[in-house]
Amino acid sequence: MSTDQAPEPWQWDESVWREAVGRVRAGRDLTPSHWPGGAAVAVAISFDSDHETPALRDGHTSPGLLAAGEYGARVAVPRLLALLERHRVPATFFVPAVSALLHPAEITAYRAAGHEIGVHGWIHERNTHLGHTDERDLTLRSLDTLERLAGVRPTGIRTPSWDFSHHTLGIIRELGFAYDSSLMAADEPYELLAAGEPTGIVEIPVEWIRDDAPYFAMARYAGLRPYTPPREVLRIWTDEFDGARADGGLFQLTLHPAISGHRSRAWLLDELLRHITASGPVWFATHQQIAAHVLESAR
Ligand code: ZN
Secondary structure, three states: OOOOOOOOHHHOOHHHHHHHHHOEEEEEEOOOOOOHHHOOEEEEEEEEOOOOHHHHHOOOOOHHHHHHHHHHHHHHHHHHHHHHHHHOOOEEEEEOHHHHHHOHHHHHHHHHOOOEEEEOOOOOOOHHHOOHHHHHHHHHHHHHHHHHHHOOOOOEEOOHHHOOOOOHHHHHHHOOOOEEOOOOOOOOOEEEEEOOEEEEEEEOOOOHHHEOHHHHOOOOOOOOOOOOOHHHHHHHHHHHHHHHHHHOOEEEEEEOHHHHOOHHHHHHHHHHHHHHHHOOOEEEOOHHHHHHHHHHHOO
16 A cells, blocks of 8 residues: 555544544433323334436436335325324325426325424435535525425434434534434433534434334345344334333334335234224334423523
């Protein structure tokens, strides 16, 4: 190796790896002493309404691929909205702006049903592939587009694919978001630190365990078929919920209409919500409501 090349990670000075790790970090735990209404546990259900955008982001324009996203908008969203209404459960829908522009009536339907709408990028871009200016412009444009279509400015963001660049937290602060839901340093909500400094931004943590994509998604031309039977996933999520309830904490779930809106998987959500409701007093809330409550309780 010649001396003018950047050092390999095993050659980094301690200051280099300390700075990398310290850039965005979990700050104080924001688990509240109690949840509203004497609930034993809080439940935050979210949907990332990606629809056609991940295909478009990768430059795929074949009708075959786009049809799977179209299913999400045409069939899955109405089915899931009816299911949520049956259980009287509010949810948060994180919507890429291009998806919202393709399906503006969907935004109206979310609002009419009392659900929250959050930012989820412009075209499901990969933030770590972008420069600071592009990431900031796309995030701001997404925020403005959703505000125009929904009539209310979103206060929360979930980065597409939970892809968080070195600039993401700075952009989130600058644009005035109250919370993020893209990171996973805890089970319970926490405050984000930027280079060791408290930001006042609440993190509503996610996890691949509580995401439908790793269990059900498949790549047609890849060898991998990571298919898990919905009944097995129900068991995993039930165990996750029961654990959160025992801890007096938060059960957060990330679903995608195009994945979880199919009949055998909508069944899974139906069964899960039945289990949760039967478990005792539960606070079903949007991510925005959770973020506001935990921050207020921590004052
Ligand atoms: Zn997404």
